[in-house]
Amino acid sequence: MTKYDxxxxxxxxxxxxxxxxSVLMDGEANDLDIARALxxxxxxxxxxxxxxxxxxxxDLMAGQSxxxxxxxxxxxVRTAIASEKRRYANPIISMAVAASVTVxxxxxxxxxxxxxxxxxxxxxxxxxxxxxxxxxxxQASFAESPVLQxxxxxxxxxxxxxxxxxxxxxxxxxxxxxxxxxLKVHNTTASAASITPMVSRSIDPxxxx
Amino acid sequence: MGSGTxxxxxxxxxxVKRAKKGDSRAFDLLVLKYQGRVAQLISRYLNNAAEVExxxxxxxxxxxxxxxxxxxDSAFYTWLYRIAANAAKNHLVALGRRPTSDMALDDSxxxxxxxxxxxxxxxxxVIMGQELEVLISRTIEELPVELRAALTLRxxxxxxxxxxxxVLECPIGTVRSRIFRAREAIDVKVAQRIQGNEx
Numbered sequence: 001m002t003k004y005d006x007x008x009x010x011x012x013x014x015x016x017x018x019x020x021x022s023v024l025m026d027g028e029a030n031d032l033d034i035a036r037a038l039x040x041x042x043x044x045x046x047x048x049x050x051x052x053x054x055x056x057x058x059d060l061m062a063g064q065s066x067x068x069x070x071x072x073x074x075x076x077v078r079t080a081i082a083s084e085k086r087r088y089a090n091p092i093i094s095m096a097v098a099a100s101v102t103v104x105x106x107x108x109x110x111x112x113x114x115x116x117x118x119x120x121x122x123x124x125x126x127x128x129x130x131x132x133x134x135x136x137x138x139q140a141s142f143a144e145s146p147v148l149q150x151x152x153x154x155x156x157x158x159x160x161x162x163x164x165x166x167x168x169x170x171x172x173x174x175x176x177x178x179x180x181x182x183l184k185v186h187n188t189t190a191s192a193a194s195i196t197p198m199v200s201r202s203i204d205p206x207x208x209x
Numbered sequence: 210m211g212s213g214t215x216x217x218x219x220x221x222x223x224x225v226k227r228a229k230k231g232d233s234r235a236f237d238l239l240v241l242k243y244q245g246r247v248a249q250l251i252s253r254y255l256n257n258a259a260e261v262e263x264x265x266x267x268x269x270x271x272x273x274x275x276x277x278x279x280x281x282d283s284a285f286y287t288w289l290y291r292i293a294a295n296a297a298k299n300h301l302v303a304l305g306r307r308p309t310s311d312m313a314l315d316d317s318x319x320x321x322x323x324x325x326x327x328x329x330x331x332x333x334x335v336i337m338g339q340e341l342e343v344l345i346s347r348t349i350e351e352l353p354v355e356l357r358a359a360l361t362l363r364x365x366x367x368x369x370x371x372x373x374x375x376v377l378e379c380p381i382g383t384v385r386s387r388i389f390r391a392r393e394a395i396d397v398k399v400a401q402r403i404q405g406n407e408x
Contacts, residue, residue: 026219028370059246071262
């Protein structure tokens with residue numbers, strides 16, 4: 001065995017790891033070489049130092065003796081990138097969850113108000129699964145109202161029942177008031193802008209009933 | 210890769226592709242590869258060694274953040290050097306200083322002229338570089354002829370493994386192995402020299 005045999009390595013990483021880096025720096029690496037090289041540098045500082053030295057040697061052989069041999073910012077950059085990844089990872093997940101919950105609540109609430117004329121008393125009990133109105137799949141039918149299913153619950157209700165009927169009435173009253181307000185603004189603006197001496201009249205929904 | 214010249218960017222495309230997908234290990238390899246050159250470029254703008262190191266680090270972090278926008282129209286190192294040059298100029302502006310005329314570099318100076326950065330090294334680095342050059346030359350001369358031939362054809366002639374296999378009339382796997390073993394022999398000497406200098 002000579003000093004140039006394959007067993008000649010300069011550290012704890014395997015000879016195959018070093019060879020993969022050697023091939024990678026020549027642009028001749030296959031997928032296995034790349035995978036081995038990436039795993040190796042993640043696990044072995046010695047392998048990272050080897051890769052660095054190999055490029056210093058290449059620069060010197062190419063007459064690029066201007067390379068700053070003593071500068072090593074790789075560890076600082078690696079740490080900075082890792083902490084940046086962690087910082088950005090958590091808020092994204094939190095925001096995604098919050099957005100999903102918000103959308104579910106808004107859509108569920110809207111469907112409950114639109115499709116449900118019968119107030120339902122949602123109850124909770126250990127082990128029970130209750131179909132919340134408006135959160136189920138809605139069939140693409142314009143002729144029929146979806147049937148909301150609620151399982152009979154034998155356990156005593158632990159949450160006070162929500163009066164969805166009164167919620168719907170309140171919602172409708174607010175919508176009516178908003179409509180009347182906008183109608184008055186529209187009539188005033190239209191009268192002022194019109195070149196004909198026409199007096200606009202708003203129809204109060206209460207009058208027509 | 211064709212014959213004639215050894216491309217600095219050999220292997221970069223595979224690492225850049227993986228780094229763009231978020232593999233920070235691939236970017237780590239690019240940092241290790243280019244940090245010396247980037248630091249030397251920045252040292253043309255800044256004289257203080259600590260500032261050079263800080264701005265070098267900043268340049269690589271900026272490059273990592275901008276990596277999704279790198280489309281590969283130019284070589285990775287050209288794109289990286291431009292980020293580094295801008296980081297150095299911005300650092301000077303932030304300090305209320307301006308690059309002097311001899312610091313002002315155009316792209317051809319920065320990216321295309323081998324050895325141009327030599328004048329801006331510290332005396333210690335110049336000496337170290339010269340010693341390593343001699344050491345590497347001597348080690349190559351001492352290599353067994355088949356290892357020396359494979360390494361020389363690769364590093365000085367810029368031949369691909371396939372072309373070297375044709376020239377040496379041996380399998381590509383043998384070329385791969387010989388080049389690796391030649392590099393290992395050089396690395397043992399270089400590592401000893403660098404560690405000796407550091408201790």
